[in-house]
Amino acid sequence: MSRNVGFFICILILAMDVSAGILGIEAEVAQNKVKHLKMWIFECRDPSHTAFNYGLAACILLVLAHVTANFLGGCLCVVSRQDLEKSSANKQLAVASLIFSW
Numbered sequence: 001m002s003r004n005v006g007f008f009i010c011i012l013i014l015a016m017d018v019s020a021g022i023l024g025i026e027a028e029v030a031q032n033k034v035k036h037l038k039m040w041i042f043e044c045r046d047p048s049h050t051a052f053n054y055g056l057a058a059c060i061l062l063v064l065a066h067v068t069a070n071f072l073g074g075c076l077c078v079v080s081r082q083d084l085e086k087s088s089a090n091k092q093l094a095v096a097s098l099i100f101s102w
Contacts, residue, residue: 027054
């Protein structure tokens with residue numbers, strides 16, 4: 001049962017990452033569609049509300065995927081400091097890597 005849940009969570013995180021990547025690309029495309037303003041030597045683009053929404057949605061999906069992976073990967077394995085001290089060296093290294101990833 002636990003193995004099936006782990007596989008489902010990995011697929012869920014993968015889907016959130018892929019969706020965030022697609023939304024990021026869509027945001028770039030939407031930003032490139034707005035017109036350029038040119039005044040003397042300065043050139044800039046009008047801000048695109050659609051691109052902002054796509055980028056914000058991508059950012060939220062990435063944060064959710066990161067929090068889900070860290071919570072389910074680290075917090076369930078090591079709940080207290082005593083559990084951390086009793087755990088193997090590999091698990092302690094994994095928790096240290098989890099903390100440094102933030």
